[in-house]
Amino acid sequence: MARRSGPLSGEVTVPGAKNAVLKLMAATLLADGRYELSNVPAIDDVATMGDLLAALGVTSHIDPQRRDVLVLENHGSIVPEAPYDLVERIRASIVVLGPLLARCGVARVSMPGGDDFGKRPIDMHLKGLEALGATFELRRGYIEARAEALHGADITLDFPSVGATENIVMAAVLAKGATVIDNAAREPEVADLCHFLNAMGACIEGIGSPTLYVHGVPQRDLQAAEHRVVVDRVQAATYMAAVAACQGEVVVRGAQAEHMEMFIRRLREMGVQFTAQTDGVLVYADDRRLRSLDVQTLPYPGFATDYKPLIVTLLTVADGVGIVTENLYPGRFRYVEELQRLGADIRTDGHHAVVRGVASLDGAPVRAPDIRAGAALVVAGLMANGETVISDVHHVDRGYDDLVGRLSSLGADIERVR
Ligand code: UD1
Numbered sequence: 001m002a003r004r005s006g007p008l009s010g011e012v013t014v015p016g017a018k019n020a021v022l023k024l025m026a027a028t029l030l031a032d033g034r035y036e037l038s039n040v041p042a043i044d045d046v047a048t049m050g051d052l053l054a055a056l057g058v059t060s061h062i063d064p065q066r067r068d069v070l071v072l073e074n075h076g077s078i079v080p081e082a083p084y085d086l087v088e089r090i091r092a093s094i095v096v097l098g099p100l101l102a103r104c105g106v107a108r109v110s111m112p113g114g115d116d117f118g119k120r121p122i123d124m125h126l127k128g129l130e131a132l133g134a135t136f137e138l139r140r141g142y143i144e145a146r147a148e149a150l151h152g153a154d155i156t157l158d159f160p161s162v163g164a165t166e167n168i169v170m171a172a173v174l175a176k177g178a179t180v181i182d183n184a185a186r187e188p189e190v191a192d193l194c195h196f197l198n199a200m201g202a203c204i205e206g207i208g209s210p211t212l213y214v215h216g217v218p219q220r221d222l223q224a225a226e227h228r229v230v231v232d233r234v235q236a237a238t239y240m241a242a243v244a245a246c247q248g249e250v251v252v253r254g255a256q257a258e259h260m261e262m263f264i265r266r267l268r269e270m271g272v273q274f275t276a277q278t279d280g281v282l283v284y285a286d287d288r289r290l291r292s293l294d295v296q297t298l299p300y301p302g303f304a305t306d307y308k309p310l311i312v313t314l315l316t317v318a319d320g321v322g323i324v325t326e327n328l329y330p331g332r333f334r335y336v337e338e339l340q341r342l343g344a345d346i347r348t349d350g351h352h353a354v355v356r357g358v359a360s361l362d363g364a365p366v367r368a369p370d371i372r373a374g375a376a377l378v379v380a381g382l383m384a385n386g387e388t389v390i391s392d393v394h395h396v397d398r399g400y401d402d403l404v405g406r407l408s409s410l411g412a413d414i415e416r417v418r
Contacts, residue, residue, distance in 0.1 A: 002381030002388045003363070003413040006246030011280075012406050013253040014236045015041040015068065016229030018399045020189040022092040023166050024196050024227060025049045028058050028072045029099040030173065031200055033224025035072040036063075040229055041401040044394070045090055046070065052086040052093050055079070056100070074224065078103055084110040084141060090398075091163075094122055097145060098167035101134055102174040103219075107145040111138075124157055124164035131155050132168070132175050152177030152216055160185040160210065160299045166193055172214035173202040174222070179214040186210060187300040188259040192230040199225040233259045234306045235400060236281070238375045240264075241310040242407060243283040244272045244290060245317075245383040250410055253280040262303045266311065269293050270318060292320030292357055297327050309335050309376030315355035316344035317383060324353045335373030338366040342384050363388040371399040378403060382412050389417070 016039035026049070028035050040046060040062075050060045050070075057078040063069035080100040087093045087110040100107035112122065126136050126143070131154075134147040152175050157164060165185040170193075172179035184190070186208055194207040201222045203215040236255035243250045244267055257264060257276040264274050264281070270291050273284040292315055297305040305328040315322040316339055326333065333348045340346060341364045345356040363386035368374025374396035381388030393416075396403060404416045 001415055001417050002378055002390065004385055005382045005412040005414070007248030008243050008246050008250050008410040008412060009248050010410050011251040011253055012239050012410055014231050014239065014255055015039060015401045017041070017189050017192070017232035017234070018043055018045055019092070019162070019187070020192040021046055021229045022049050022090070023095050023189065023193045024229065025053060025060070025072065026095045026099055027170055027193060027196060027200070028053070028074050028224070029056060029078060029096060029103055030170065031219070031222035031224060032074045032076040035074070035224045036226040037070045037072070038066070038068055038226070038228045039231070040068050040070040041232065042067070043401055044398045045092070048086070048090045049093065052082060052090070052096065055083060055086060056096065080104040080107040082109040087112055094125060095163060095166050095170070097125065097143065098129060098169070098171035101129060101145050101147050102150055102171045105147055109143045109145070111141050111143060122163070124159065124161045125167045128155050128157070128164055128168035128181070129171055132171050132179065134171070150175035152179040152214070154180045154182070156182040157184065159183070162187050162190060165190055165212070169194060169197065169204065169212060169214055172216060173197055173204070174219060175216040177216055179216070181212040181214070182210065184210055184212045185299060188230050188233065188256070196225065196227045199227055231256055233263070234304070234372065236260060237263050237307050237310055238379065238400070238403070239406070240267060240272070240281070240283045241314060241376075241379050242382060242410070242412065244270065244285050244314055245379050246412065247285045247287055248410070249282070249284045251277065251280050251282050255281040257281050262301060263307050266293060266295055266303060270314065290314055290318040292318040292322040292355070294323045296325035299328070305329060306372050309373040310379060312336070312346070312353060312355055313339065313376045313380045315357060316346065316361060316380070317359070318357040320357055322355045324355060326351045334369040335376060338369070338373070338377055339380060341366055342380055342388065360385055362386060365389045365391065368392045368395045371395050375400055375403060378407070378414070382407070382414065
């Protein structure tokens with residue numbers, strides 16, 4: 001339950017990124033040994049991925065002394081079968097396909113589930129892995145994959161897909177020869193995975209650029225490693241948006257401004273002030289009304305689709321009209337109906353949402369349709385008059401580490417109710 005709040009003040013520390021840690025966990029399938037991942041967020045998806053890895057033969061536990069450290073152990077007895085009941089809970093689980101194929105030469109992975117926003121195909125994952133020598137059959141909801149020996153290849157992705165890039169890189173790490181991936185995704189979480197793989201003994205160049213060069217290494221050259229998970233830019237953006245919504249001055253500790261350039265640029269245009277610090281970003285918003293603007297989502301370094309519900313929420317009370325265009329997921333406007341329940345004036349037409357700023361929102365019961373939209377509805381609740389009760393918050397727990405505790409520590413009037 002959230003009530004109108006602000007101004008916010010103080011400091012909030014942002015944990016590691018969901019979209020990085022899940023892939024780092026999958027990468028531990030590639031080599032035996034004991035891994036330590038630090039800055040791991042306490043989120044449900046990490047537990048779910050842990051369950052999936054346990055079924056595949058990699059055990060994991062949180063270090064009781066250091067709660068942000070996840071220890072994973074690969075003893076070399078991998079069972080390359082990812083069952084439906086685990087895979088359907090989390091879309092990111094499809095990234096076990098590349099490492100399983102590379103390690104075992106065979107894999108049987110259920111077709112993925114995860115967030116329900118529009119069609120999320122995996123054709124680019126399969127095409128890329130086929131180029132490396134894999135063959136696939138789809139049988140009764142399962143992808144049955146085979147590869148006698150993976151070999152390097154030149155691959156150009158039709159679109160810089162995050163998951164496809166990650167799957168192909170993880171398979172290419174153990175392929176014979178060199179792989180070039182053109183039009184690769186450049187998201188900081190993809191770069192984080194590549195750095196981790198290099199720490200394990202892989203040889204990846206061009207990290208953070210649209211062309212990745214992967215020089216395959218023999219299995220014996222890969223070993224377990226330690227790694228600190230990159231800070232979550234979407235959680236960081238959520239706290240920044242909360243300041244924009246409620247006013248105030250907050251240090252978002254850990255936030256890396258260079259990973260969030262487009263988000264910060266757009267919020268600056270709306271009237272929010274940012275100062276990069278050595279270990280974080282200071283965010284300041286005064287009592288002047290936010291200004292509207294137009295935004296379109298694009299692959300990194302463009303404005304991330306995961307930020308979109310936050311900006312739409314801020315636009316609902318900004319001065320003027322903003323047009324938000326979704327270029328990645330056609331169906332990702334479901335939370336609009338929930339914002340309308342709070343009094344927002346939004347019209348959607350295909351990929352576009354036209355948001356006409358109103359003077360204020362009014363609290364009401366709403367439902368979180370997915371992780372990002374759920375967090376945005378929390379921000380909306382903090383600026384709406386009266387009380388907003390947000391249900392289905394289990395979606396938010398998938399990707400946010402103590403959102404309620406962190407927001408309350410900044411002075412937000414929010415509590416978790418059963
Ligand atoms: C990842 C993130 C998600 C983020 C998204 C885009 C994780 C766990 N999730 O998802 O939070 O919103 O990146 O930044 O890291 N596509 C195809 N064929 C494919 C693969 C993708 O058509 O084989 C399409 C998708 O349907 C979508 C677009 O490409 O329209 C982007 O998808 P992709 O970059 O692959 O996102 P994910 O890795 O699924």
